[in-house]
Amino acid sequence: MSPSILPSPALDIQGVSHGFGAKPVLHDVTLRLHRGQFLSLVGPSGCGKSTLLRAIVGTHPPRQGAIRTFPMNRGSEGVAVLGPGRDRGIVYQQYSLFPFLTARQNVAIGLMLDETGIPFRFFRWPRWRRLRRQHLRQAEEMLVSVRLGDALDLYPHEMSGGMRQRVALAQAMILRPEIILLDEPFGALDEATRQDLQEMLVDLYQKNRHAQESGGMPSLTLIIVTHELNEAIYVGDRVVGLSQYWNWRADGHSACPGATVVYDKPAPVFDLRTQREFERFAAQRNEIRHVVFEPSSQYPRHQHVTYDQESGAPANA
Ligand SMILES: Nc1ncnc2c1ncn2[C@@H]1O[C@H](COP(=O)(O)OP(=O)(O)O)[C@@H](O)[C@H]1O
Ligand SMILES: [Mg+2]
Incomplete structure (x- = not known):
């Protein structure tokens, strides 16, 4: 295990909210990804993970908020996502x-x-x-x-x-693409095949790190949506949990305003020589299960959103 990749922005999601008809789905989602980062996105079924990916791809713009990417040849200001572009690619389950x-x-x-x-x-x-x-x-x-x-x-x-x-x-x-989005890409595969493909991603992540260690820019930033928590922790250097179960009553609302980021923490980084000992993930897995997936949890919204403090990266805002 070694430290994850140092920050240079790749994708900035600011206050994104979305819904279908009167039904709120995403509420005030804010996330900044660093170039070369592999982020695992987890959350209860139907909480809006695919909706968020579609907003990033640009095929379904959100009702509120803004998404920017930072293509390498476009300076540091970033470019607003207004539609699909060659800098972003997506792979679906089927x-x-x-x-x-x-x-x-x-x-x-x-x-x-x-x-x-x-x-x-x-x-x-x-x-x-x-x-x-x-x-x-x-x-x-x-x-x-x-x-x-x-x-x-x-x-x-x-x-x-x-x-x-x-x-x-x-x-x-x-x-x-500089950013690739994988929406439950291995969900339909058997376990052995799935592990094989996870290793392929770990290998890509290592290529990013080697590029950076030799003074270059990591070439690929990745978001993987998965419901398998071992996969999330193994493949990602960061796990983000999206959930509708948070303490929204503190805001005085009478109905759930939608899913937001309730969990955001670093995940251990692996290379192919390291054994994937899933017992070592147990504590983090339980925490994610509790905070993100249990309707009764109702934590204050930012209690488990500590990636920036823990990784030493600059704050989102
Ligand atoms: N085109 C659509 N029209 C109406 N409702 C939708 C549409 N797409 C998604 N939804 C609803 O939005 C919610 C979030 O969907 P989705 O993003 O697919 O969730 P996830 O990927 O987390 O399982 C679900 O309740 C789903 O039924
Ligand atoms: Mg989905």
């Missing part, structure tokens, strides 16, 4: 690949659609063919990096669920 394309083609297609329009493909055919070969080579490299080097030419129906999720991850990563 990611559907194109059934008629191989792994390699499925990964390359993102680049092709992103970099070329139909007129280009039509009128500049020779150049398009060259570009396409280059995209396929890049896809191959990306698939090798998610340990699918021997499955390049398989079609989705020839792959296991774990392989398909790797292809989905490669498909998102090939656009080189």
